[in-house]
Amino acid sequence: MIKDYQNWHRIYNFLGIKIQTKITPQKKEKVNLIFDSKVGIGNRIFALMNAVNFFNPKEINFFWDDKNWVSAKFFDLFNPAFDIKINEYNDTSCYSNFSNSKHEITIYYPSCAYKKLDGSSLSLLYNEIPLEILNQYKKPFALLKPSKKVVERLNKVQLDSNFCALQIRNAPDWNEYGRNESLDLFYQEIDKLDKNQQIFLCAMNEEVSNALKERYSTRITELENKNYKNMIDAICDLYILKNAKNAIYSNGSTFCELAFWLSDYNQKVTIVGNNDNWK
Numbered sequence: 001m002i003k004d005y006q007n008w009h010r011i012y013n014f015l016g017i018k019i020q021t022k023i024t025p026q027k028k029e030k031v032n033l034i035f036d037s038k039v040g041i042g043n044r045i046f047a048l049m050n051a052v053n054f055f056n057p058k059e060i061n062f063f064w065d066d067k068n069w070v071s072a073k074f075f076d077l078f079n080p081a082f083d084i085k086i087n088e089y090n091d092t093s094c095y096s097n098f099s100n101s102k103h104e105i106t107i108y109y110p111s112c113a114y115k116k117l118d119g120s121s122l123s124l125l126y127n128e129i130p131l132e133i134l135n136q137y138k139k140p141f142a143l144l145k146p147s148k149k150v151v152e153r154l155n156k157v158q159l160d161s162n163f164c165a166l167q168i169r170n171a172p173d174w175n176e177y178g179r180n181e182s183l184d185l186f187y188q189e190i191d192k193l194d195k196n197q198q199i200f201l202c203a204m205n206e207e208v209s210n211a212l213k214e215r216y217s218t219r220i221t222e223l224e225n226k227n228y229k230n231m232i233d234a235i236c237d238l239y240i241l242k243n244a245k246n247a248i249y250s251n252g253s254t255f256c257e258l259a260f261w262l263s264d265y266n267q268k269v270t271i272v273g274n275n276d277n278w279k
Contacts, residue, residue, distance in 0.1 A: 004108060005106060007108075008111050009022055023105075025053070028057050031051045032105065034062070034095070037067075037069070038069060039112060042254030050110065052082065054117070061086075073088060077232070078144055080145065081143040082140070082143050114257075123254075127269055137261075147235075154240070165199075165247035165267075166200065167241060167259070168203050170204060181272055183208070199216065199219050203228070205228055206228060238259055238262070243263070244265075252273070
């Protein structure tokens, strides 16, 4: 019998033996997604985009925890223009209304890796993705608009048309898993830029911000009076990053990967760091 759907797989349990098969693209009227409370914005949005591509639904329901790592509701951050009815739930009581049937599918903790319809991953490939594929799978991202609160914040930001986007993911939570990278590696890439090019910094903490501003002075621009824990400011950073034609991003961060997919450009990306020290 079918046990449930998880991570874009159908799970069967037969006499105690667990069998897993991949979900293939199929038309569903309704898709229900239960996002893991521990995953961030990028992971959730890529899972949402997979649902849009895989199932071409008329309605998407999802459980969106707004009390842990992501401390804001989806509609506080985004104003989607999909031709799809989207319902957000912030309490686990919504599970009782979710089911599986011919026209409905419920997926628990869907994979954050963005995928092609044949199941192959597009995750963290950036400029390695052929332009034809990139343009095809970018289409739904153009419909993910920022919320009114984010737009109000964005309107206060002034940047040169040719600024470089810089995202440094370093933070205690990543350091615990060996993912923080030496700032010297970022400095090496910044030093390759035109000495007059403005840099917009998206940082996770004030210590990183201060270090960059001390070294590069007025070239570094950051969201004014930024609250590093405020989700509105985080999404404002996201929509600023996506407006850059070239970018320097932290290895493994799906937040800056999301900025790449949101970008109106074939954003030229330099990745700093690798997986060698990851735990």
